[in-house]
Amino acid sequence: MTIKISIDCMGGDHGPSVTLPAAASFLKRQSDAELILVGQEAVLQPLLKKYKLAGEARIRIHNATEVVTMEDPVEVALRRKKDSSLRVAVTLVKDGQAQAAVSAGNTGALMAVSRYVLKTLPGVDRPAICTILPNQKDGPTYMLDLGANVDCEPQHLHQFALMGSALVAVMEGKAKPTVGLLNVGEEDMKGNELVKATAGLLRADHEKGILNFYGNVEGNDIFEGTTDLVVCDGFVGNVTLKASEGLGRFVKQVLTSEFKKGLVNKLGALIAYGAIKALSRRLNPSRYNGASLLGLKGLVFKSHGGADVYAFEWAIRRAYDAAKYDVLARIAASMAELMPQGQGRTAEAAALASEPAPVSLDQPN
Amino acid sequence: MTIKISIDCMGGDHGPSVTLPAAASFLKRQSDAELILVGQEAVLQPLLKKYKLAGEARIRIHNATEVVTMEDPVEVALRRKKDSSLRVAVTLVKDGQAQAAVSAGNTGALMAVSRYVLKTLPGVDRPAICTILPNQKDGPTYMLDLGANVDCEPQHLHQFALMGSALVAVMEGKAKPTVGLLNVGEEDMKGNELVKATAGLLRADHEKGILNFYGNVEGNDIFEGTTDLVVCDGFVGNVTLKASEGLGRFVKQVLTSEFKKGLVNKLGALIAYGAIKALSRRLNPSRYNGASLLGLKGLVFKSHGGADVYAFEWAIRRAYDAAKYDVLARIAASMAELMPQGQGRTAEAAALASEPAPVSLDQPN
Numbered sequence A, B: 001m002t003i004k005i006s007i008d009c010m011g012g013d014h015g016p017s018v019t020l021p022a023a024a025s026f027l028k029r030q031s032d033a034e035l036i037l038v039g040q041e042a043v044l045q046p047l048l049k050k051y052k053l054a055g056e057a058r059i060r061i062h063n064a065t066e067v068v069t070m071e072d073p074v075e076v077a078l079r080r081k082k083d084s085s086l087r088v089a090v091t092l093v094k095d096g097q098a099q100a101a102v103s104a105g106n107t108g109a110l111m112a113v114s115r116y117v118l119k120t121l122p123g124v125d126r127p128a129i130c131t132i133l134p135n136q137k138d139g140p141t142y143m144l145d146l147g148a149n150v151d152c153e154p155q156h157l158h159q160f161a162l163m164g165s166a167l168v169a170v171m172e173g174k175a176k177p178t179v180g181l182l183n184v185g186e187e188d189m190k191g192n193e194l195v196k197a198t199a200g201l202l203r204a205d206h207e208k209g210i211l212n213f214y215g216n217v218e219g220n221d222i223f224e225g226t227t228d229l230v231v232c233d234g235f236v237g238n239v240t241l242k243a244s245e246g247l248g249r250f251v252k253q254v255l256t257s258e259f260k261k262g263l264v265n266k267l268g269a270l271i272a273y274g275a276i277k278a279l280s281r282r283l284n285p286s287r288y289n290g291a292s293l294l295g296l297k298g299l300v301f302k303s304h305g306g307a308d309v310y311a312f313e314w315a316i317r318r319a320y321d322a323a324k325y326d327v328l329a330r331i332a333a334s335m336a337e338l339m340p341q342g343q344g345r346t347a348e349a350a351a352l353a354s355e356p357a358p359v360s361l362d363q364p365n
Helices: A016-029 A041-047 A074-080 A085-094 A107-118 A154-172 A193-207 A219-224 A234-262 A266-283 A309-324 A327-338 A347-352 B016-029 B074-080 B085-094 B107-118 B154-172 B193-207 B219-224 B234-262 B266-283 B309-324 B327-338 B347-352
Strands: A003-008 A033-039 A059-063 A100-103 A128-134 A140-144 A178-182 A212-217 A229-231 A291-294 A299-302 B003-008 B033-039 B059-063 B100-103 B128-134 B140-144 B178-182 B212-217 B229-231 B291-294 B299-302
Touching: A003 A016, A003 A085, A003 A309, A016 A033, A016 A041, A016 A309, A033 A041, A033 A085, A041 A059, A074 A107, A085 A100, A085 A107, A085 A299, A100 A309, A107 A291, A107 A299, A128 A154, A128 A219, A128 A234, A140 A154, A140 A219, A140 A234, A154 A178, A154 A193, A154 A229, A154 A291, A154 A309, A154 A327, A178 A193, A178 A219, A178 A234, A193 A212, A219 A234, A219 B234, A234 A266, A234 B219, A234 B234, A234 B266, A266 B234, A299 A309, A309 A327, B003 B016, B003 B085, B003 B309, B016 B033, B016 B309, B033 B085, B074 B107, B085 B100, B085 B107, B085 B299, B100 B309, B107 B291, B107 B299, B128 B154, B128 B219, B128 B234, B140 B154, B140 B219, B140 B234, B154 B178, B154 B193, B154 B229, B154 B291, B154 B309, B154 B327, B178 B193, B178 B219, B178 B234, B193 B212, B219 B234, B234 B266, B299 B309, B309 B327
Parallel strands: A003 A033, A003 A100, A033 A059, A100 A299, A140 A229, A178 A212, A178 A229, B003 B033, B003 B100, B033 B059, B100 B299, B140 B229, B178 B212, B178 B229
Antiparallel strands: A128 A140, A128 A291, A291 A299, B128 B140, B128 B291, B291 B299
């Protein structure tokens, strides 16, 4: 079966100069995929030849006259620019023309538009943003929420855990991914009221075999890779992520200035360059680009705004994998479990959950 | 005037083998200081000669028969080991025999014991832990709370801002340190209910000239040094700090393995060693050792448990500076401002606040 992905070609810091070559490279690798290139046709059409997409049967341009900039407030994206490439890419998912959308546009706008256009899945109160961070075990740590929900109740974190767990199961081919609850200590008695109440819900799911709940984890566990998934509210997740990014830049600055200061020979410069490159490859790997907007009636992936061609291609691949292995059905099934008998089993939820996804996944490299 | 500091000589990962030589080195540098060495006399006495403290007129050993280990639960420190070096060091502050206490013992135990023994200042609902982090401007970013208070109300963050601001003013010799409120975005409309309500309180203080409120800051601003002080609840502060520590270890591991892998020559090893040392000097500087327990009727400083001699000496110096420049009076005065007319001005608060501290400080190097 062909997988169709809609791409917001105008989004991000670089627009078509990144999204088009990434699309071309992706298509070469994935023979059962088709891409809908969404954006201003007058801009995109002349570029197709440059990026070796002219005459490609597995693409089509879908015209969208407006562009949401990185600076546009959510309100503008939501109420004013109704024909933006960001919005149209998401609408194509809603209309069934694409199975997933990818955008490097601004996160707030993408979440607001996706939520408005796609609506939330039955049983989900609030969609969340799930990102992937590198860890010392050289694997990914999935973490959510990253900022969509700054005030949470225990049932929200509970839903995040279920949705995130379903995502990791499919994307990483792990039948029972471990779930950690971000806290200030490992012991059950530790934490604020929110996490203590959430732990009770997650433990109950663990006992029922619905969730593989590891227990509390601490900040350092994110980068140690203690669990496959780390669950937190969007306030904590956002601050932690940005603090880590800030520290990463600090490290880079120190290394750069240290090498410049102490070493004048070419070997030193070479080593310094290599070290910084290696660090950035390990700490900010392109293959982890593509955060998931979870809990919607459709798949939407968010690329870093500053992603390069290689990283943006990874975001497309993640969207492709999620569509191919039907993350949506898996999440819908998880959420239906949560709901009181009968209530969750609306025709809609049943339809979404009807085809359980396979857990094995041939992740492209 | 002589400044007297009580030292929990048994605390931390290394006990007397770190605390005693640090005490000796500190005394050599600071001629107007006296130290009370608290711990098991039978252990400490024989070590004095080794660390060149025998015959030193400005020390005395104060016997304490018990030791709080790093693993002891708070309950044990609080209710069972009543003659621990940790507790006795704090009690000496309460009794007026010392102006500040320093311990490398476990944070939870130190906070619980200090709170129990010293009680909180008038106007302070909850004491907080204020630590110092390095930033890209090569200065310190003060941050609180780091975990003492995981569920906070706006008035608590408000009190943290006032106490932290008073601490920075004295310790850094800055008349009006800038205060940032940790949030998920810079705009006023961003954030959870807690920070939005807190921002209102801080803005009001800014308008009254009580506080130099910069506004919202984000996670990355901690390491960019955007403000002198960053205020957050103890849950967010603890998770952020531990995530940063975890990322720091990750960076070290990557650099170490990268250098080992790629380089076989001696120059490479030398450069690698230098780079890692430089990083650790910038990211985890000894001179920033010594977190403050703020809001108590007495000065208590917490050293890292794993501090070496040089770092522990810095914690003693911080305690000395805080005592010498009377951080306590400054904080008491700030908190008294907060309270309804009359109520704050108890005889006790007035006495504590009677001698405003000078803002200039000759920080030892």
